[in-house]
Amino acid sequence: MIELQGIIKYFHRGSINEVLALSGVDLRVRRGDFITVIGSNGAGKSTLLNCLAGSYPLEGGRILLDEQDVTAWSEHRRARFISRVFQDPLLGTCGTLSIEQNLALALRRGRPHLLGLGVKGHDRELFREQLKQLGLGLEARLRDKVGLLSGGQRQALTMLMATLVRPEILLLDEHTAALDPKTAQQILELTERLVREQQLTALMVTHNMKQALQLGNRLIMMHQGKVILDVSGEEKRQMKVEDLLERFYTVRGEEFSQDRMLLV
Ligand SMILES: Nc1ncnc2c1ncn2[C@@H]1O[C@H](COP(=O)(O)OP(=O)(O)OP(=O)(O)O)[C@@H](O)[C@H]1O
Numbered sequence: 714m715i716e717l718q719g720i721i722k723y724f725h726r727g728s729i730n731e732v733l734a735l736s737g738v739d740l741r742v743r744r745g746d747f748i749t750v751i752g753s754n755g756a757g758k759s760t761l762l763n764c765l766a767g768s769y770p771l772e773g774g775r776i777l778l779d780e781q782d783v784t785a786w787s788e789h790r791r792a793r794f795i796s797r798v799f800q801d802p803l804l805g806t807c808g809t810l811s812i813e814q815n816l817a818l819a820l821r822r823g824r825p826h827l828l829g830l831g832v833k834g835h836d837r838e839l840f841r842e843q844l845k846q847l848g849l850g851l852e853a854r855l856r857d858k859v860g861l862l863s864g865g866q867r868q869a870l871t872m873l874m875a876t877l878v879r880p881e882i883l884l885l886d887e888h889t890a891a892l893d894p895k896t897a898q899q900i901l902e903l904t905e906r907l908v909r910e911q912q913l914t915a916l917m918v919t920h921n922m923k924q925a926l927q928l929g930n931r932l933i934m935m936h937q938g939k940v941i942l943d944v945s946g947e948e949k950r951q952m953k954v955e956d957l958l959e960r961f962y963t964v965r966g967e968e969f970s971q972d973r974m975l976l977v
Pocket residue numbers: 724725732733734752753754755756757758759760761
């Protein structure tokens with residue numbers, strides 16, 4: 714279980730540009746939770762994921778992994794248990810390396826002593842088998858440079874790389890937002906399958922409320938650096954976009970303007 718306790722994150726603290734991006738976030742992520750994260754622009758969604766991943770130091774609060782305090786752990790150290798997929802398909806893969814070299818790097822995640830790009834025969838078999846399941850024909854292109862792939866193919870490969878060594882937690886930050894609708898849907902289906910088959914714990918940021926309601930077992934809504942709504946199970950299954958807007962109004966006492974988030 715991962716627990717965030719009273720997380721406080723400022724940017725440019727003490728300057729005229731000071732931003733309080735997270736103002737005391739408490740969140741208990743249970744093993745196997747697939748949490749979709751929604752909220753308006755600047756609500757703190759990406760910052761939350763970045764703080765979990767150790768990209769930024771905190772100004773307050775702690776992060777516990779199975780009751781162990783990992784707040785002081787570097788981003789590199791946390792990469793042993795955290796995988797991330799970003800919006801930009803170029804960020805998760807190395808374009809100048811081949812598909813199999815990228816996968817070989819993913820296989821060594823969290824094992825810093827094993828450097829080099831050599832690919833062993835039995836690993837190659839594993840890669841072929843895994844790639845086949847993507848249904849994109851990439852298993853026949855193991856030695857192709859990743860730079861030759863389309864954005865969707867590259868994001869599918871990134872998803873595979875992020876889960877090749879099972880992470881304790883998978884962080885997805887609008888990972889389908891840069892793709893065309895059909896490709897985005899394929900990546901979402903892949904996401905759902907990988908999370909289900911490997912029983913992963915995942916947090917997925919999205920601007921799409923329908924998507925947030927369709928996927929996962931739990932949904933949190935952020936606003937001005939706080940979690941203002943946390944629904945799961947049957948309650949989430951029954952919810953519609955209008956219910957979410959209504960709940961926002963009840964909690965905040967203000968309308969959720971439609972330009973704050975996509976309602977598709
Ligand atoms: N590296 C940074 N330096 C300075 N300010 C930042 C930085 N990252 C985020 N912020 C600020 O912190 C606040 C929260 O930003 P964050 O990116 O977490 O929001 P978000 O909910 O992910 O928004 P969006 O949906 O627009 O991506 C915003 O006011 C943003 O401008």
